[in-house]
Amino acid sequence: MLLAIDCGNTNTVFSIWDGKEFLCTLRTSTHHARTADAYFTWFSTLINHYGIKPDITDVIISSTVPRVVFNLRVFADRFFGCRPMVVGKPECLLPHAPRVDPGTQVGPDRLVNTAGAFDRHGGDLIVVDFGTATTFDVVAHDGAYVGGGIAPGVNLSLEALHMAAAALPHVDVTKPPKVIGTNTVDCMQSGVFWGYVGLVNGICARIRAEYERPMRIIGTGGLAPLFAQGEMLFDEIDDDLTMHGLTVIHDHNKKAEAQ
Ligand SMILES: Nc1ncnc2c1ncn2[C@@H]1O[C@H](COP(=O)(O)OP(=O)(O)OP(=O)(O)O)[C@@H](O)[C@H]1O
Ligand SMILES: CC(C)(CO)[C@@H](O)C(=O)NCCC(=O)O
Ligand SMILES: [K+]
Structure with a gap:
């Protein structure tokens, strides 16, 4: 096992x-x-x-x-x-080598998401992962990681607001009842929730325009289901994408060893 x-x-x-x-x-x-x-x-x-x-x-x-x-x-x-x-060590093979600038150390979680997403959903994807950072991984038609974006994570943004502003409390992210908040907590949640909906929509639209081929968007990470309530951000939510990617990479290496 x-x-x-x-x-x-x-x-x-x-x-x-x-x-x-x-x-x-x-x-x-x-x-x-x-x-x-x-x-x-x-x-x-x-x-x-x-x-x-x-x-x-x-x-x-x-x-x-x-x-x-x-x-x-x-x-x-x-x-x-x-x-x-x-993952990321030279002896651990990837199903598809990333195509990025020389010397770039792509986060192993992004390589794993790429492998998992390609296996389940095929190529031409944007994987949006809501972890410590919110990452956008572009998976090419052939399954290679070819770049993306890194934005501050949702909880990190809320924490930064609380840390930097004396009057702002610690709050958890949630979808606020209205966009126009009528108390401090609702205002913070509105800013962060709808701000990230806009961020995800905006970045995905720009990636799609630059990529010039139809792409599907896969959401993953703990907060993906919450943000899916905002608008049609994703074509699919795949909550165990990273774990699945680890099994794909493991399998790939076992097959290579056996040859
Ligand atoms: N409504 C919510 N409000 C705040 N946090 C939430 C909510 N729903 C899920 N989470 C959090 O999402 C996190 C799970 O996300 P995930 O594992 O993708 O990223 P992470 O653990 O925060 O980051 P990383 O993988 O970078 O360590 C958990 O910490 C969980 O507490
Ligand atoms: C962006 C994070 C922090 C997301 O977990 C991670 O993938 C990482 O440390 N990446 C290294 C830089 C890169 O992926 O280009
Ligand atoms: K993660």
Whole structure:
């Protein structure tokens, strides 16, 4: 069985893939100082709670935070006796090489989203991922990542407002009842919610105009369903796209090894 680990700047998600389905998905905050033993204590407690007895033989990691990879490698080696594949390392092959400026280190999460999205939806896509950052990944007709956009994440924007303005409280993002807010919280939610609807619409329209071929838009990440309530932002929402992409890349490497 495969343990797929998606480590973002805010959260780290573990999923166990039995070859047909994900048996469980576990989430923790990303913290570079967490040791291999601490990961295992947390992991084994939760899988016992869910009554799962996985036989993990393989581990694949995508990490946007380079420092956490060391402890995750020790975790894979010590508890599952395996050398993990790490997306972005030269020995981890991608189904399609990215076409970007020389020297660009594309975020592994974006490469993984690209692989997952191409496998499920084919080419000519914009993948919009609402994580710590809001990213736009353009997937070409042949499945290659060919660029995109990086905007501040929704929660980051709300946090920045709260941090910078003495009178603005901490609020969670939600769709406000009206666009014209009649209290501070509604005003902040209106600005951020409708602001991001405009941002996503605007960037996707401009990408489409520049790309000059019909494209479909796939939304993913924790906040995609919320933003789908705003307007027809996406052709589809795919909430486990990153995890699916990790299984696609793992499979691709296994097939290459077998040849
Ligand atoms: N209505 C909501 N308001 C605030 N946060 C929400 C809401 N719905 C989901 N979320 C948050 O979305 C997040 C899940 O998003 P996702 O895993 O895509 O990104 P992330 O963990 O924030 O970022 P990264 O992957 O970069 O670490 C969770 O932290 C969850 O709390
Ligand atoms: C943009 C983030 C932070 C989104 O998680 C990540 O993909 C990243 O660190 N990217 C590196 C730069 C790039 O993708 O071009
Ligand atoms: K993510």
